[in-house]
Amino acid sequence: MKHLRTVDDVMTHAVISANRRTPLKDVVKAMRQWRISALPVVSDEGRVVGVISEADLLLKAQGGDESRAVSAGQLMTVPAVTVTGNAGIAGAARLMARGHLKRLPVVDDDGSLVGVVSRGDLLKIYLRPDEDIAQELRELIMTRLIPAGSATVYVHVSDGIVRLNGIIPDPSLSDVLVRIARTVPGVVDVTARFDTEVPA
Incomplete structure (x- = not known):
């Protein structure tokens, strides 16, 4: 689709x-x-x-x-x-x-x-398949929002509800990712739970 x-x-x-x-x-x-x-x-x-x-x-x-x-x-x-x-x-x-x-x-x-x-x-x-939504989000996040290798973001979608988790370098990035995810057509809701990477 x-x-x-x-x-x-x-x-x-x-x-x-x-x-x-x-x-x-x-x-x-x-x-x-x-x-x-x-x-x-x-x-x-x-x-x-x-x-x-x-x-x-x-x-x-x-x-x-x-x-x-x-x-x-x-x-x-x-x-x-x-x-x-x-x-x-x-x-x-x-x-x-x-x-x-x-x-x-x-x-x-x-x-x-x-x-x-x-x-x-x-x-x-809202009839978009979950995998379509997940694929669009992954492309959006990894190719436009996060520089390669600077974070690990996992995207899971079930019945239009997006769950984001992983490791990000800055806690404020979580709010940005949630706001971006909400703009994707077909998304019903978004939850996020990230760990923050602590510099060595």
Whole structure:
């Protein structure tokens, strides 16, 4: 399994969308058929101009100004909250959590729709095999963080939980290694127990 780091690694490329003129009945049919909670609304050029969600449709059902809307363009939420494919998974998760969003349209540099990422897509990182996580951590620690021969670090991963142990030259290095390990996609938790090498 490849390292899952960006939205592009986990997003859905086949996207159901609407345009401003799409009748609301067709929007609801598409949501039910594809079992999705929101649709990006795109311009004729393919740029994301808004999002229409179940929440928007419920506002229409309640009455008020929204009750007169008959098309996606009249009821959609603007501006659309979007993310680019090269955005990090953690950043996209924070964006979703802050906005209480279930799905985000993924756009290219011109704002054109290229995919959709859902909460479920972002959770794929926790399906990484333990050995993949361990291998990435070993490479990261031994090739980038610790000069050759200056420390002995063992990496064990079980159910996404990382255990680090070994011998390090400086006790403060333990906190650094734990922080780095937590950034690796798929890591659930990190514990560390190191001995400090005493100079002869």
